[in-house]
Amino acid sequence: MPVPAHPAAWPVGARLARCCVGASALAASLIVMGAAQAQVLRCTDPATGKVTYTDGSCSSGAAAREVEPRKTPEQIRQEREQAAEALERKQERLQTEAEQQRRDDAREARERRAQPRRDAAPDPSQSASCRNARRQLQEVTDTLGRGMVDEAVRLDAAQRQADQACLTPAQYLDAERARANRPAYATPYPAAPGYAQPYYAPPVVVVPPRPAPSRPTEITQCNVFRCYDRQGNIHPR
Template sequence: MKPRTYSLIAGLCVAFLGTLAPLGAQAQVVRCTDAATGKVTYTDGNCASGTTVREVEARKTPQEIQQEREEAAEALARKQQRLQAEATAAETESRRNAQHNQAAPAKTTDYTRSPECARSRRNLDVVLSSVTGGGYEQKLRVEAAQRQVDLDCLGPQGYAEVEKSRPRPSTTTPVVVVPPPYYPVRPTPVQPPVPTPAPKKFTQCNVFRCYDAQGNSYPR
């Protein structure tokens, strides 16, 4: 039994025994009423003059006083036993609860059903719906919203595992490729082909000239 329990029982015993000491003096109780003021007092002796006397409790014999003391002592012993039994039962129950808490597995928290997880998912949907291009700043916003979802929906331990497997950003300075200036290409003019004259058809030739069907003459 713990020291605090012993001190509590001891204090009750002392207080109860203190009530047994004056039994001999309080064997008779008299009520005194002042006739002028109506003030009422109680005493185990005699009332003052001018007061009305009424016996509340008659004087007991030594045998009756001894019997009351024995009954009070027995009641005190029974009360002490009951308090000891209650203290022992409370200490046993406390030990049993402590052993049960040590043996019981730790309760896991379902972070996916938490209001923080739901709020982070909605925020990620808003960020994704507002992305209109592939800018660097928008990419950072999406990554930050995704990290918040991982933290709120996976918990601290799960988030740490995801961060270990996440690729680290490169520390080298990114190479910016500047495209060359654009110059419009002028189309090259295409020369139409020179028509080839059709061979002339001669109908008659002599030693010096040839003649076609239209009667034109050509030197031979």
């Protein structure tokens, strides 16, 4: 797996390991330097004025000045202890930061899972077009029973418009299948003499016999407005 070039793009564990290794190297170098620089002399060449530093002795004729006095074994031990303590504190701080980062990442992941899906389809039954279609359907329903010959056509058109506006594509397909299987509202008769268009015969009132008790109606499917039984009959919800 390729490793990103910039350390900021590294995983938290890799950044922690890198920082810890760097801190360890720094502490070790400080300890070594403390031992190596037990005494530092500043040497000045009287002829050229060139200045050099050494932990040994200056060359013959050079002016020597002590920059860092020789440290006692106790001072060296204290410096090593201080460097080790500094390294331990830095490692603890890095571990604390890494743990906090892991908690933050886990919290953000939970929040993302809890948010609703942005690409979820809206509910068509709550749309403005659905409310308008329902209102138009109610207006057509209120005019039924007044003897107008196009009642069935207007009612079917208003119902289709409401289905298209308020149902999902799958629900609308089910409604169309049920509509195709049910009997037509009315059957047009041939045109009467002198008329170019067919006409609808007036309804004949027939008093039906008392129906015999029947089994409970078996509902096969429902949509927002009504239900259909196995015989194709319509029932309000």
